[in-house]
Amino acid sequence: MSDTGSSEGTARLVVGPFNRVEGDLEVRLELAQGRVAAAFVSSPLFRGFERILEGRDPRDALVIAPRICGICSVSQSHAAALALAGVQGLVPTDNGRVATNLIVATENVADHLTHFHVFFMPDFARAFYAERPWFPRVEARFKAAQGSAVRKALETRTTLLHVLGLLAGRWPHTLAIQPGGVTRGADARDKVRLAATLGAVRRALEEGLFGAKLERVAELSAREELDRWRAAGPEGDFRLFLDIAADLDLGRLGRAYDRYLSYGAYPGAEMPLYARGIFTPDGAGAVDLSAIAEDHTHARMEHRTHPHHPFDGSTLPDVEDETGYSWCKAPRLHGLPFETGAVARQMVDGQPLIRDIVQSEGGSVLARVVARLVETARTLIAMERWVHELTPGAPWCAQGTLPSHGRAAGLTEAARGALGHWLRVENGRIAGYQIIAPTTWNFSPRDAAGMPGPLEAALVGAPVRQGETTPVAVQHIVRSFDPCMVCTVH
Amino acid sequence: MLAPPEPAPFNVLWIQSGGCGGCTMSMLCAEAPDLATTLESANIRFLWHPTLSEETGAEAVALFEQVLDGTLRLDALCVEGAMLRGPKDTGRFHILAGTGVPTIEWVRRLAAVAETVVAVGTCAAYGGVTAAGANPTDACGLQYDGRREGGALGAAFRSRSGLPVINVAGCPTHPNWVTETLMLLAAGLLGADDLDVYRRPRFYADHLVHHGCPRNEYYEYKASAEKMSDLGCMMEHLGCLGTQAHADCNTRLWNGEGSCTRGGYACINCTAPEFEEPGHAFVETPKIAGFPVGLPTDMPKAWFVALSSLAKAATPERLRLNATSDHVVRPPAVRDIKRR
Numbered sequence: 001m002s003d004t005g006s007s008e009g010t011a012r013l014v015v016g017p018f019n020r021v022e023g024d025l026e027v028r029l030e031l032a033q034g035r036v037a038a039a040f041v042s043s044p045l046f047r048g049f050e051r052i053l054e055g056r057d058p059r060d061a062l063v064i065a066p067r068i069c070g071i072c073s074v075s076q077s078h079a080a081a082l083a084l085a086g087v088q089g090l091v092p093t094d095n096g097r098v099a100t101n102l103i104v105a106t107e108n109v110a111d112h113l114t115h116f117h118v119f120f121m122p123d124f125a126r127a128f129y130a131e132r133p134w135f136p137r138v139e140a141r142f143k144a145a146q147g148s149a150v151r152k153a154l155e156t157r158t159t160l161l162h163v164l165g166l167l168a169g170r171w172p173h174t175l176a177i178q179p180g181g182v183t184r185g186a187d188a189r190d191k192v193r194l195a196a197t198l199g200a201v202r203r204a205l206e207e208g209l210f211g212a213k214l215e216r217v218a219e220l221s222a223r224e225e226l227d228r229w230r231a232a233g234p235e236g237d238f239r240l241f242l243d244i245a246a247d248l249d250l251g252r253l254g255r256a257y258d259r260y261l262s263y264g265a266y267p268g269a270e271m272p273l274y275a276r277g278i279f280t281p282d283g284a285g286a287v288d289l290s291a292i293a294e295d296h297t298h299a300r301m302e303h304r305t306h307p308h309h310p311f312d313g314s315t316l317p318d319v320e321d322e323t324g325y326s327w328c329k330a331p332r333l334h335g336l337p338f339e340t341g342a343v344a345r346q347m348v349d350g351q352p353l354i355r356d357i358v359q360s361e362g363g364s365v366l367a368r369v370v371a372r373l374v375e376t377a378r379t380l381i382a383m384e385r386w387v388h389e390l391t392p393g394a395p396w397c398a399q400g401t402l403p404s405h406g407r408a409a410g411l412t413e414a415a416r417g418a419l420g421h422w423l424r425v426e427n428g429r430i431a432g433y434q435i436i437a438p439t440t441w442n443f444s445p446r447d448a449a450g451m452p453g454p455l456e457a458a459l460v461g462a463p464v465r466q467g468e469t470t471p472v473a474v475q476h477i478v479r480s481f482d483p484c485m486v487c488t489v490h
Numbered sequence: 491m492l493a494p495p496e497p498a499p500f501n502v503l504w505i506q507s508g509g510c511g512g513c514t515m516s517m518l519c520a521e522a523p524d525l526a527t528t529l530e531s532a533n534i535r536f537l538w539h540p541t542l543s544e545e546t547g548a549e550a551v552a553l554f555e556q557v558l559d560g561t562l563r564l565d566a567l568c569v570e571g572a573m574l575r576g577p578k579d580t581g582r583f584h585i586l587a588g589t590g591v592p593t594i595e596w597v598r599r600l601a602a603v604a605e606t607v608v609a610v611g612t613c614a615a616y617g618g619v620t621a622a623g624a625n626p627t628d629a630c631g632l633q634y635d636g637r638r639e640g641g642a643l644g645a646a647f648r649s650r651s652g653l654p655v656i657n658v659a660g661c662p663t664h665p666n667w668v669t670e671t672l673m674l675l676a677a678g679l680l681g682a683d684d685l686d687v688y689r690r691p692r693f694y695a696d697h698l699v700h701h702g703c704p705r706n707e708y709y710e711y712k713a714s715a716e717k718m719s720d721l722g723c724m725m726e727h728l729g730c731l732g733t734q735a736h737a738d739c740n741t742r743l744w745n746g747e748g749s750c751t752r753g754g755y756a757c758i759n760c761t762a763p764e765f766e767e768p769g770h771a772f773v774e775t776p777k778i779a780g781f782p783v784g785l786p787t788d789m790p791k792a793w794f795v796a797l798s799s800l801a802k803a804a805t806p807e808r809l810r811l812n813a814t815s816d817h818v819v820r821p822p823a824v825r826d827i828k829r830r
Contacts, residue, residue, distance in 0.1 A: 016586075017550055017587040020546070023511060025587055042587070044587045047508050047583070047620050052626065057770075057774075060771060063758060063772045071511060071512075118518075118542065119541075144544035145542040154518055154526070157519075164745050165743070165747050166746065166747060166748060167753075169751075171515075171744075172516060172662055174750075175750070176753050178718050185754075185816045319577050396719045397717070397718045397719035470546050486509075
């Protein structure tokens, strides 16, 4: 952290290490008139997973890629399995598809719970807010590592992850998801056990978080319903958050570009649970995968002359690069930054409440957090259905043969958004492996045109009080994206 | 009458570098009791943990400074993730945010004032997956570089307690490997003799993943799985190293009732240095003359060959059928226990 004044009443502030995000993060701020005038987001850790993967047997991606990230491990595994399935032309069995959905959804719901209770809410329990009327309640519930809701949420998350003990052996870092399905089948006893586990999670959320049935949360459809929930809704941490959000005007904090990308999540027999597409101020559209490219202008990476599609991408770190301020590349779609995450999934899918919030007052801290909570309810309801769909006796894993040459993209949705693996196989080995993770999109640096990444844009205008070294408004905005920094650079 | 003074808490500082954070994510799965209760009952206090603590930025750095100047006692420095020496020994592949100082340097400074140093996970212990392949960041462990002693702190390093770095290896670690190591340290019950040859706590490293594996009957008769989702033993074809891997995964279990082999896939020996470079595809067993190259721990080759051949000849039909199926197609016969 440093604080440097300058002659024009502007100041610079370097914020880090940023905790309660996954991995390490540094944010450099330029301040003017008590607000953020410009932000520069830096991912300070480089490990080089794309290079580590090169030259290996393609199947090794299922071991190596999940270890990019301990919080999105299953999503990384899923993207790798999809890329491997792509080069083989392999389609998972029905059981394999449904079990994979359960495995991926378990991680995503667990991550949403961790984010709200452990990463995001504790900032409102800081002494900074001691004068606010809601402070005593939030301090009792959400004081970092101690609050009653924090502890209860970790217990609920632990219970939920029993789904993975049963279906995937363990979490994180499982090999259960394969290109053709899953390695472990389930019988009728497993199904009732899974149902009991999900029932316990449903009960915990309906009692503590929502104070209401999941269905009621999933069906919320208009901004004004949130106001009614805040004024006279059931007691619970959701209502407490709405109270705080109204008091601090979180619906007008942290707006980025309102341009959203989702690869679509949880494939069904016909269509996914959450649709694939983009949503921009011009409306809904399709994702043109050929229009994705990564710009290295402000990343400490070689090959800066022009943006590269991930099939042609490279990862050659250049520490001497003075214009680079992050190890993160800048992914763009049609040359533009896009935001990804639960809010993007729900916008693209057309969840009416989230569309209403974003279209009436713009994307914001409020929109991102509410989208995550609504999605938690929607996903858990779907998981109960998927348990029912598992069919003991029917096959769990289709078998394929890896070709010596081929290329394919594996696209899935991690809790924090769109995740893609672009795999090239030559002579039976991995010739190229490029990854664009959700936080690569959200926390990208500027591109050749000087266009800031979504977080960099969202931070502009954030209030900074006199003497604040780690401004709370900045923390709310940063954490509203649920960043995963270890995925960002990988 | 005055109550006896509260004993001083066992202070832990947790630093993450070249890893995935998965060992922390796993640790949060501690249950019966949960993590917070487990730590409280052992009087263990996190001075700072990147996932759990309130303090961010300047507040966190101020806390590190208090540890360095001795204001705060540091009983255990826990490090998660590999140490990144590159590029060119500058450590600049990970500058700890907000400090301008490479994380490897922070770890060296903090290790010098710590009573004990704990490497959490295989990356921090030996380099792990972060050091795989071309090892683009020149990653290593705290006191090992793969199987060789050395690493970021050097072979001669001893913490203030006189112990070398304790390697709670695993990718990821089981929640209780970490909490039980910390509890043993807090209770003064973990000494040099309690560590194995790679300095892993023996309470879990003196076991093999093979112990308690539900596929043991298939192993005994060499009734092998041939493809993913088959029920048979995965040693012969699918790369399973459970008979060689030091860990108690199949007796301790993960996330309720899980383990890798219970999940239907190979044990890849993730508690071992250099597990990340097996020299072949992880899920394929290399063989010479039809026999796996890696033999079960402590088993002479001639005996393995003899026993396997005999076992294969004696494989019951039930196991032969079930081994290559994804569900039990023939259950064990029920015998009338009154008949002889």
